[in-house]
Amino acid sequence: MDPTNAGSATGGGTREPNRSDPSESAFDIRSGDGPSAAQRGRELATAGPPGHTGESGSAVLDKGLHRSLPSLTEDELRRLSVLEPGTALDQGGVYLDLNHLDAGPVTAFGEQIATPDNRFVSKKETDYELWNRLTGRDTDGDGVPDPGA
Numbered sequence: 001m002d003p004t005n006a007g008s009a010t011g012g013g014t015r016e017p018n019r020s021d022p023s024e025s026a027f028d029i030r031s032g033d034g035p036s037a038a039q040r041g042r043e044l045a046t047a048g049p050p051g052h053t054g055e056s057g058s059a060v061l062d063k064g065l066h067r068s069l070p071s072l073t074e075d076e077l078r079r080l081s082v083l084e085p086g087t088a089l090d091q092g093g094v095y096l097d098l099n100h101l102d103a104g105p106v107t108a109f110g111e112q113i114a115t116p117d118n119r120f121v122s123k124k125e126t127d128y129e130l131w132n133r134l135t136g137r138d139t140d141g142d143g144v145p146d147p148g149a
Contacts, residue, residue, distance in 0.1 A: 079126070096131070
């Protein structure tokens with residue numbers, strides 16, 4: 001915004017933003033419209049971390065996964081975050097149940113919750129190479145999806 005227009009002859013102290021200029025916001029921060037930086041900071045601080053941080057644990061700590069996924073290294077298991085039972089799945093999120101790999105990825109709907117029978121990992125919290133290996137898209141582990149997968 002041009003600061004020379006802030007006190008225009010109309011006596012307004014602020015002016016309507018130019019909607020055709022994407023660099024101008026929908027409100028003038030000097031007018032008090034919208035949240036202040038401090039308010040926005042408090043909102044972000046209390047919103048909690050994105051994803052399932054705090055609701056998951058490393059697969060490396062689960063000895064059952066060491067036995068059921070013998071092709072994965074200790075480092076790969078460490079990179080997998082398994083949702084704790086009782087964790088709500090994000091609607092529309094894609095998950096893989098390590099207890100039922102043959103079922104493939106599933107998209108969560110409604111109010112689905114991880115049960116003690118599940119070992120869900122979230123696609124958005126799993127690196128793509130490891131996700132491809134787990135879903136059978138990269139069976140040789142070279143980081144490239146197999147042809148026809």
